[in-house]
Every structure is written in C-alpha cells, then in structure tokens.
Amino acid sequence: MRSGFQGDVMAAETQRPSKRPSQPQTDWARGLRRVGAAVFGLLLAGGLAVGPALAADTGLKGALTDPATQSGVAGVVITVTGEGGVNESATTGADGTWKVTVPGAGKYDVTLDVATLPAGVGLAEPDKFTRTVNILSDGKVQTVLFKLGGGTGGSGGSEPADTKASKWSQIPQLTIDGLIFGIVIALASVGLSLVFGTTKLTNFAHGELIALGGLLTYFFNAVVGVPLILAAALAVLASAFLGGWFQNRVLWKPLRRRGTGLIAALVVSIGLGLFLRYFFLFIFGGQTRNFEEFAGQAGIEIGPILITPKDLVSSTVGIILIGLTTFWLLKTKAGKATRAVADNPALASASGIDVEKVISTVWILGAGLAGFSGIMLGLQVGVSWQMGFTILLLVFAGSVLGGLGTAFGAILGSLIVGLLVQLSTLIIPTELKYVGALVILIIILLIRPQGILGKRERIG
Amino acid sequence: MDWMSILQNSFTQMVGVAAVIYCLAALGVNIQFGYAGLLNFGQAGFAAIGAYAVAVLVVTAGWSLWLAILFGIFGAVIFGLILGVPTLRLRADYLAIVTIAAAEIIRQIVRSVSLNDYFGGSDGITGKYAAAWYDLNPLPSGIDIAILRFSKNDLWVVLNGWTLVAIIALLTWLLVRSPWGRVLKSIREDEDAVRSLGKNVYLYKMQALILGGVIGSLAGVVFAMASQSVQPDNYSTTLTFYVYVIVILGGAARVFGPIVGAMIFWFLLVFIGEFLNNAVRAGYISSDILGTDQIGQIRFMLVGLGLMLLMIFRPQGIFGDKKELALDER
Numbered sequence: 001m002r003s004g005f006q007g008d009v010m011a012a013e014t015q016r017p018s019k020r021p022s023q024p025q026t027d028w029a030r031g032l033r034r035v036g037a038a039v040f041g042l043l044l045a046g047g048l049a050v051g052p053a054l055a056a057d058t059g060l061k062g063a064l065t066d067p068a069t070q071s072g073v074a075g076v077v078i079t080v081t082g083e084g085g086v087n088e089s090a091t092t093g094a095d096g097t098w099k100v101t102v103p104g105a106g107k108y109d110v111t112l113d114v115a116t117l118p119a120g121v122g123l124a125e126p127d128k129f130t131r132t133v134n135i136l137s138d139g140k141v142q143t144v145l146f147k148l149g150g151g152t153g154g155s156g157g158s159e160p161a162d163t164k165a166s167k168w169s170q171i172p173q174l175t176i177d178g179l180i181f182g183i184v185i186a187l188a189s190v191g192l193s194l195v196f197g198t199t200k201l202t203n204f205a206h207g208e209l210i211a212l213g214g215l216l217t218y219f220f221n222a223v224v225g226v227p228l229i230l231a232a233a234l235a236v237l238a239s240a241f242l243g244g245w246f247q248n249r250v251l252w253k254p255l256r257r258r259g260t261g262l263i264a265a266l267v268v269s270i271g272l273g274l275f276l277r278y279f280f281l282f283i284f285g286g287q288t289r290n291f292e293e294f295a296g297q298a299g300i301e302i303g304p305i306l307i308t309p310k311d312l313v314s315s316t317v318g319i320i321l322i323g324l325t326t327f328w329l330l331k332t333k334a335g336k337a338t339r340a341v342a343d344n345p346a347l348a349s350a351s352g353i354d355v356e357k358v359i360s361t362v363w364i365l366g367a368g369l370a371g372f373s374g375i376m377l378g379l380q381v382g383v384s385w386q387m388g389f390t391i392l393l394l395v396f397a398g399s400v401l402g403g404l405g406t407a408f409g410a411i412l413g414s415l416i417v418g419l420l421v422q423l424s425t426l427i428i429p430t431e432l433k434y435v436g437a438l439v440i441l442i443i444i445l446l447i448r449p450q451g452i453l454g455k456r457e458r459i460g
Numbered sequence: 461m462d463w464m465s466i467l468q469n470s471f472t473q474m475v476g477v478a479a480v481i482y483c484l485a486a487l488g489v490n491i492q493f494g495y496a497g498l499l500n501f502g503q504a505g506f507a508a509i510g511a512y513a514v515a516v517l518v519v520t521a522g523w524s525l526w527l528a529i530l531f532g533i534f535g536a537v538i539f540g541l542i543l544g545v546p547t548l549r550l551r552a553d554y555l556a557i558v559t560i561a562a563a564e565i566i567r568q569i570v571r572s573v574s575l576n577d578y579f580g581g582s583d584g585i586t587g588k589y590a591a592a593w594y595d596l597n598p599l600p601s602g603i604d605i606a607i608l609r610f611s612k613n614d615l616w617v618v619l620n621g622w623t624l625v626a627i628i629a630l631l632t633w634l635l636v637r638s639p640w641g642r643v644l645k646s647i648r649e650d651e652d653a654v655r656s657l658g659k660n661v662y663l664y665k666m667q668a669l670i671l672g673g674v675i676g677s678l679a680g681v682v683f684a685m686a687s688q689s690v691q692p693d694n695y696s697t698t699l700t701f702y703v704y705v706i707v708i709l710g711g712a713a714r715v716f717g718p719i720v721g722a723m724i725f726w727f728l729l730v731f732i733g734e735f736l737n738n739a740v741r742a743g744y745i746s747s748d749i750l751g752t753d754q755i756g757q758i759r760f761m762l763v764g765l766g767l768m769l770l771m772i773f774r775p776q777g778i779f780g781d782k783k784e785l786a787l788d789e790r
Binding site for chain 1: 497499519520545546547549550552553554556557558560561562564565568569572573574576577578579580583584585586587689698701704708754757758760761763764765766767768769771772775
C-alpha cells in the first residue's frame, strides 16, 4: 500500500511536469488523512510504537512507458547490483512494469540494458542508463524511473539539446499559468490585507474563506443542481454573507469590544481555521471533486500557449473584480473611508467615519473575493476540504511581499508570487514549487520587511 | 461499552509516548511564547530537524546514535538563527508567518520525491536506528495493571522521556528566576523599557527562540527513537497547533503548565476518541450520523474549538496568571 502511494506521486509528477497546484494539494489531503488514520490507529493500539515493516517485501520496481504510444515497453532487461553481492535481473512485462526483490535496505545500482530496447525507443537522457538508488527502510519497494523518449536504442543523438530548448519554450505557457494563479492568490489576499489594515487581525482562518467559496459552489452546482455560473454567483453572495458579515458580527466584533489583543486574536483565528477545516472534511469528505460542468475541458491554442476557456473566462472575471475593488477603494466615499481607517483608525473615527461599518464592509468584500478565488481554484484543480489552507501561506507571501495592510500591494505581491511559483519550475522540481515562493517570503522580510508598497512605520 | 479499556487507554496515553513528545515540544514553546512573547509557529519544523537528524544520519551515513542526536540539536540552533535574524526585529505576527512557512518548507523538502534517496519521500524512514538505546533497557518486561499498559519498549521510552521532561522543567525553573529570565519576561511586557535600560533585546529574543527550538528538536528525537521511524506528515502544522493548545491549556509562563497541559490534553483526546468509537460500535450513536472514520475529524474540530474558547474566555489556562500574559500589544 505504501509503495503504491509512492508510485502514484512519481507517475503523476513525470506525466504532468508543469500543471497548476493539483499535485501538492492531493498529496497534502492524502498525507493528512494518513496522519489522521495513523494517529487514530496507534491510539487504538494503545502505543506509539510503529513496528518494523514486513521485511519480505524490500525491492525495486518501475514501469517503462513509450511516450509516443503511451503503452508499456515489454522485454527490456533491468539489472540490479549492490549490497551483499546482489545481482538480480528482471524483464519488463507486457505492461512495461518490472520488479526486483532485494534482501534488505541499502544502496543498489539499477542498470537498464539499452540494447534490449525495441527499435524507435530510446532513453530521454541516453547517458543515464544506470541509477544508484538508496533504499532507506526494510520492507519498502522503491520506484525507479527511466524516462523514455524517441530515437533508437543506445544512440540518442541530440536529445539533451532538445530538452533544453523545450524548457525555455515553456516560458510563455508558465507565465500565463503564473498570472492566472496570481489572480487566484490576489483575490484572496485583498481581503486578508484589508482586514489586517483595518483591524490588525492576522487571520489564519482566511484560507477557509477560499474553501467556503469552492465548497458552496460545489453544493449549489452538484447537489442542488443549479448551472455552474449561477451557482458561482450564489456562492460568492453566500460566502460574503456567511464568511464575511456573519463571521465578523458573531466572532470578531464582540472580540474587539472585549479588547482582545492582537496575539490572542491570531490564536483564535488558528483555532477557528482548524475547526472549520475539519468541519468541511466532516461534511464534504476527503476526496477532491470537480464541478458538474467544464470538468475535462479541452484547451485552446493561442500562439505558444494553451489555455482552457474556463480559465480564460474565470480569470477575466477575476481581473474585473480586482479592477472594481481598486475603483471602489480609490473613487467612492466608502472606499476612501476604508483607506482612512486602514491608515489611522483613531483619526478616521474622530473625523466622523463609522469605523465598525467600514470593518463590516471590508469583511463582506474580502470574504466575497476570497470565495471567488476558491471558485477559480476549484475550476483548475478541483474542490477539496483543505484547498484554502494549501494556498494560505502563498496568500500570506503575496500580502507580505506587497506590504501587509495595503490592498494594491497585496494584488501586486500576489501576481509576483503566482509568477514565481510557476516559473520556478524551470529550475526546481515541480513538487517543490511552493517551497521556492516561501523561501522568497523569508528573503523579502530580510531585505525589505515592509514590502514593496508598505510604509516603514507599519511594521513596528 | 467497555469502560475498563476506555479508561485504561486514556490513562495510559495521559502519561504515554505521545504525551511525552508533545510535552517536550510544549516546554520549548512555553519559553518562547510564554516567557518571551515570541510567536513561534514552526515548532513542528524544529521537531522534524531533530527526528530526521537521528534517522538520516544513523541509517544513511552510519553515524552513532548519540552523535546524530547532538547534530540534531546543532541543526535546531542553526534553524533558529536563520528564522530569528530576519524576523526578531519585526512585529510578532511576522515571526508567526515566517516560522509557519519555514516548518512547511522543511516538511515539503523531506517528503519530496527528488530527495527520496536521503529522506525517503512521503514514506519517511523506518529502521532499527535507535537499537543502541533500546539495548540499554534493563527492564525485564512491560506492565499491565488496572489503568496502565505499556510494552517493555514503550515503558523504557516513557521513563526516559519523563526524566528528560523533569530535567528540562527544572532547568526552565532555574532559568526564569535568574536575571536572564527576568529580562526575558520584561521584554514580553515592554520591549522599549528593556531597551532603554541598555539590554540587547534582539539577543535575548534570539536566545529564547533557539533554546525553545532546541527543546523542540529533542521532542523530535524522542519521537523518532520511540517509533523507530520518521514520516514527514507527522511534522505538519497540526503538531504546532496541538502544542499551542497544550501550552495555553496548562497555562503559559508557568513551568508546570506544559506538563499538566500535555497530560490533560492527551487524556481528553484519547478519552473522547475511545468513547465515541465505543458508542458507535455499541450502536448508541447511529453510524449514519457518525462513522468510525469520522471520529478523528470530530476530535480535530474539538481541538480547534477548544483553542478558540480557551483563548477567548480563559487565556491564562488552568494555572496561568492573567497578569503575566502580554497578549494585547505588539
């Protein structure tokens, strides 16, 4: 079971080298459920001891797939040598899979006999026909990947140059993906940043507002049976009301009245986030689901880029929403009042602005925008109970990068984070792309803690 | 309803391996959050460093267990420095964001497929790497009395673990009543006042962050040695959130707060889980409403709710002193 899980991840990673966050997300969901199950299981057993795994099953396995036909490559000989004089061979079956059993954990050399590859099939990287694999635990079957490409067995010719060129030609596509992901983050971070600006609350439960939007849309769409576009509109309104107005009215407004401190409020938001996340899991279940419509939409090609109509439409709506928010903040009286409160609540209050009303408006606006961000994310990678928590740290990164407390900074910072996440896959493995963005977050704080558009005194 | 087994499991876990591990992590957070007012939300990262140092260095590099433990502590010091340098001059919530991000970075890196050869990916590492320590076990057998049941190995872990807890609690007690501890507490109360007295606030905060982090890494070391395996998802942010519930439940800025907090927390958590599980199995709760696989979710929800309610209505916890908590400013 364990090795199967491992295999899934690796297979998915190699098939789709640059897709939006679906992979880490499902990983997380599965990982967390595993932890939940594990913790529960061990409590039943009455102890923490995890016994040694079954020693009989240690080994190496893999699958060879012809990229041209997507079918398994049979009859290829794979030899494993190493620790304790092991020298075992296996031949791939009709589906391209192979497996070698070894006596225990240790270092092994896995060699693919290039001569046994059928004509027209070669290694994607011809010089990498041997891998050194380190099996860390007894009882683990480790997956070893050999990536196949075109060309004849043995002589790959100019393959490396090709892969390099294709890497750079990915830039336009990754830029578009990054911008779309940036819009998702920006929609969420506007609310986070405005709430912080007006109330100084660092809201760790903001991710749950993103999930609320996605889950409500799924509810209206798949359970009630409303068309997706109407369901999305309903969900935005409902999350603005429930997640914004209601949350502020029932929880945060009374807490402000009690004079709850900033750190106490932060811890409360963590508790709320934990509660809501597992409440969503309780209601919705652990799987990732898609909306009823547009699930497997084909992309349309515009020049070097491929974009699905749903992404095109939803990100256009996202841009319009961000534009409207900007207009509202700059040109309307309520927007100006909001910026005044964010700047100096005491002064704003003294000049006749109803601060509580402004805060309530900010919560409604922020929750609605976060809800739409959840819908966009749901369209791209599916809806799950912790979709919001998965990107929460990136939302924080965007807000901090732009300057926590400023709406425009949040938008700018989020777009940069979105681009960084996607473009970083050119250099680092796709599975680590969020790590890159988080490292940037820490570096930004080192160099310019107030962010791009933030004011120096805000960071105290 | 098998009340005897429910109670036995609950009492066993009250002083069990999990309680020891979370108590150690909470002792560290208590120094940072309780005494110095630092919001370290990356305790899971410190624990992961300790745990992986032991597993990786013994299994892949063949180091001796004791050297690996020392290296884990050293790693925690470095990690604390990396986190502290950019953030300790900033407001408290920046430290919270950075530490939670850093812990997540560590977890994502150790579970990544590309580094499978070193950290074992999402499966982690399982092996007999703590054998050197289990070999020292002089106990003839485990125990199974009315309310407690431990295997021989678990009993060895628990006895050693609580001894370690006692030593650290004693050191904490000595430290916080020393001049160093008084400076730390006054930084929590009013940073500017301390600075105007000529103290290097930054340095004191850094020392508190590192000291708490080192204790957190010891929690990871014990976790790795007790289970003889490390898995990346055991070091997710949930661990840190649990630890905060424990610190606040017992009472922040109290030496015995984390110890009492960890015992009560694990007793309640196991008791609720076992109780619901038995109730569903015995048919008192219809399995349509609550499946046995959903009991874990209920417990997480209760932890979240508990954290909220504690923070709102009793931020000082059971033993804390409300005046000693500077939760309002900074």
